[in-house]
Amino acid sequence: MFFGFNGKLLDVDLSRGKTGVAELRKDWFRLYVGGSGYATRLLYDLIDEETEPLSPDNVLVVMTGPFVDTFPISPKTAFVTKSPLTGYLGKSMVGGSFGAMLKRAGFDGIVFRGASEKPVYLAVIEGQAEIKDASRLWGKDVLETSKIIKNELNSQKIKIAAIGPAGENLVRIAAVITDERRAAGRTGVGAVMGSKKLKAIAVYGSKKVQVYDREKLVHLMREHLAAPLKSPRGVGLRSYGTSGGLIGYTLDGNVPIKNWTKGIFDKVDNITGQTLQKVYKSRGVACGTEIACSIQCHKELQVSEVSGDEWEKCPEFETLALMGTNLMIGDGKTLIAINKLCDRLGLDTISTGGVIAWAMEAYEKVYLKAEDLGFELKWGDGEAVLKLIEMIAYRKGLGDLLAEGVKRASRKISPETEEFAIHVKGLELPAHHPRRYHSIGLAYATSNIGASHLQGMTMLVERGILLPEYGISEVPKDIESKVKVTVIHQNLCAFLDSAGLCKFGVFGIIDFNKIAEEYTAITGFKTTKEDILETGERIWYLERLLNLKLGLRVEEDTIPKRFVKEPLDEGPIKGVTCPIDQ
Known part of the structure; x- marks a missing residue:
């Protein structure tokens, strides 16, 4: 018997249009826990150096862990595959409530093999899986896709992981977006879904997994939920989310400025989490289902100029730094719009910020010219960045090159530009500074x-x-x-x-x-x-x-x-x- 798990994996062969059920291996569970560890062990036997990441031969594993939906502050779902960006292990973790609902639907994870000939999405409802036609969804953004699927399946409680146009167009920095605004952003996992013609995964269920010692666990839950409220770090995250870290990290020298070439950005005060939540009405949102989180670090803002009365996601620290200080954009409203656009198109804001910073430096050093883009690309130009994001997602013009990621783009333009292509193994850097730490x-x-x-x-x-x-x-x-x-x-x-x-x-x-x-x-x-x-x-x-x-x-x-x-x-x-x- 399994505790903390259903003990079941859903096995989906997209080439054949078939689904099956596999038992979770208890010895692997003991050795590798679940989540990314278990998924990596599965992947080890299924891919090799010859596996082309964007071919039907690649495998995508979506996997939860034992803490998911059994304990608060534990929403993380792993998307694991061979990365089309690096050629190595591709892994991206995402919060929200998708993983919890997947477990309630009766499965601890899903293994996707092969590729469909036409666009499809997978519906997993109360233990039953069905591959459904998604032709009418192809070309839609993430928000539109989620709304259509929820209406089609006649439930607003369904949780969805979807790709946008970036994933469809095999952009190597494409993300999978869950809950319409939570990103499994890193390593190009969205492009792998796109290569399989898999537009979305929709899950819903009411099953609860058993735990070994519920009485003890309830006591530990209360302790853990109270702990953030007694911790300076917990209080800070609860107050402002990760966006609140921008001001302290900037003072500490721990942010990228102008593609990591400058140490001062005089407009940073305009874009901190503290400023954004002072200018706009804000609220905190917890990950998970009713077993949620006392930190609520996911912050939402009401920005009428961007989305009327709708609540909009406050950009995380990484986005404010990679799209803000790194590109020298000092306008909060512009960064909120950039963040929203990336989520709807299904792009990783970290890698997108990194590849655009490279393009801006290449433009400044005349490796790229206005005629290459159709417009000027200067530091701090938010409107140009919004245009370029669209071009990347749809692989239009120079966006087709940038969609390959900074490593490939720099090699194609000029070997000299590789000197300022900031990545490790092909994955663009997040915002924390190696010179500082x-x-x-x-x-x-x-x-x-x-x-x-x-x-x-x-x-x-x-x-x-x-x-x-x-x-x-x-x-x-x-x-x-x-x-x-x-x-x-x-x-x-x-x-x-x-x-x-x-x-x-x-x-x-x-x-x-x-x-x-x-x-x-x-x-x-x-x-x-x-x-x-x-x-x-x-x-x-x-x-x-x-x-x-x-x-x-x-x-x-x-x-x-x-x-x-x-x-x-x-x-x-x-x-x-x-x-x-x-």
Whole structure:
């Protein structure tokens, strides 16, 4: 018997138009937990170096973890595949309520194989799966798609994961959007759905999975829900969401400005979460179903100029930084519109911000010209960015090149532009700065999916959010200590992604002794904090083994030379570089 899971995977062969049910392997569950760990183990046997990411041979696994819908602050669903952007492990985690509803529909995950000849979507309702025609949905944006499917299935309670035009057009930085505004954004998972002609996944159910010790779990739930309200980090996230971090990170030198070449952006105060929530009416929204979250870091704004009386998503820190400071756009309303457009078209705002920053620098250095675009592309020009986002999603004009991601785009335009194509293994960098936090440079370099701050959140430790239960009781100063922090954080993040726990509800909120108790109460597997670290390490090495199978070379474990060779001449981290080679 399974605790914390249904014990079932839905197996979908899109080429044949057939669905089947597979049993969850309990030995894998014990070794790899669920979520991204279990999905990676599945993928290891199904793909290799010869698998073309955008071909029917690739496999997409959508997987939940044991904490999902059994515990609050645990909404994370993993989308795992071979990335069309990097050629290696593709993984993107998403919050919201999609994963919880998938489990209630009777399945812990879905394995998609093959490719349909025509557009389809998958409906999973109360344990029954059906592949349905989506021809009329092809070409629609994410919001339109969700509305049509809910009306067709006659329920507004259905939860949907969908792609927009970017995924349909095989844009390598395309996202999967759940709940109409939550993004599984990284590594191009949306393009893989598009290559399979899979427009959406719609799920609904009422089944509840069993847990091992409900009485103990209820007690632990109350403790965990109360913890964020007693933590400075929890209170900050509850007040402003991740967007509230922009002001502090800017003062700390931890944001990209002008494609990572500047240390000061004098308009940053216009676009912080504090400013946006002062200018516009705001509210917090919890992930999950009724087993939700006391942090409610997802913030929504009422911006009449953008969407009338409708509530609009407040851009997250990463979006404000990659689309704002990085492109030198200092207007909040413009960034809200950019964020909305990316969500509706199904684009990763991190990678999109990175590739547009490269294009702006290429334009400034005359590798690109106005005639290449049909308009000028200057730093800070929000209207030009909105145009370019549309071009990327529909692969029009220069957008067709940028849709390939910054690594491929730079190689095609000129080898000289590769010097300012900011990526690791082909994945564009998130907003945390390797010059400021050297450990995040190491985490980016060794991440199994390319540059990702969520595969090892070491910047938190360098800011004083420590892990005393693992012997990290002070901010690391020397290289050896930063290496230790990176390894521990990467292993813990691998476990959390497999369990379905949100990292924002753990680091700086509650220690891993409690996480071990929670995991034990859910699954029945007696677990300690040491077991969590060991399990995370096992999952991290499994990801690494898959990448080696897919052709990864050790030389790719590095970061862009800009951070190693080019110090900034202004700002809080003036003169500093990242000593990655040490």
